[in-house]
Amino acid sequence: MKVVVCGAGIAGLTVANQLARSGIDTVFVEQAPGPRPQGYMIDFFGPGYDAAEAMGVLPRIIELGYRIRELVYVDEHGRRRVRLTMNQLDSVVGGRLVSILRPDLELALRQHLPDTVELRGGTRLVGLDSAADAGTITVTFADGSHETADLLIGADGVHSTMRRLTFGPDNNFLRYLGFHTAAYIFEAPVLAAEMADRYSLTDTINARRRKCCTEIGVWVARMACTTDTLPPVLTPTRCITTRSHRW
Structure with missing residues (x-):
């Protein structure tokens, strides 16, 4: 066959x-x-x-995966509103969990x-x-x-x-649901020191509307690449640090 x-x-x-x-x-x-x-x-x-x-x-x-320590949800001032440790998730699935890049x-x-x-x-x-x-x-x-x-x-x-x-x-066969998503990997040692082993989420891009599931930003600052082709004002590091200053 x-x-x-x-x-x-x-x-x-x-x-x-x-x-x-x-x-x-x-x-x-x-x-x-x-x-x-x-x-x-x-x-x-x-x-x-x-x-x-x-x-x-x-x-x-x-071997290729990452051990993420926690997931935190922050407001527009960077203040923690919700925290979930990966140990809590681990306990639900009996430790059979690993975070890995696609x-x-x-x-x-x-x-x-x-x-x-x-x-x-x-x-x-x-x-x-x-x-x-x-x-x-x-x-x-x-x-x-x-x-x-x-x-x-x-x-x-x-x-x-x-x-x-x-x-x-x-x-x-396809029906557009009105959502957009984007991901990027960048090098930012200061942010990595603050956010290593952590998922950080916020909805402050659309803070005024406060609609559920609207424009959720998910940042993982552990991996590295370059942003040489982006104007300084548009670099991922600049975007994140101007949105929120405390983690």
Whole structure:
């Protein structure tokens, strides 16, 4: 049996791992040329934690993860209003909790792939042709190459190319709910000393409206990158420190 898995995210990596370890010929395709370094921090617990343990990848996930000490909610003056320790959360899930950046979770799963998996980066799906009588499907890629398999699995995200080719355009299936989100990683030693091992949340961007679940800001100042391309007034450090001065 041969399976093509489309999408190198968490779902795609997981299914490719399990198929290959079951002795199934697995071809793994991803339109991005390489792993993406961007991604959110994930609190990893519950069924996902259990699945990682069953797959044998959990020790690597724990090694790459972070131990967050607490979560605090602050007002527009930086005063704590709510505090929840991660020990409290740990006690609810029996200590089976780790915080990890999404790209690090993908790294752990990618490193766990058997050598038998054929991984094709920079490969974009453009066509599908199902042969009902033969029980196979032929996949066409942007470079003109083809792959015939017994099964095609789509794990290529909310804007899935496979879904669009099979069922129609995105607007038939997606409904915009009016929310925006953004994340960035930056280097700020002073903030890191104040906020290390902590989630800090606030809704002071829209303090006057005070609507539930409106523009929540989540900051984790433990990781590092550069902000050389941003004007000084727009750097993440400047934005955060001008919003709130005490943690």
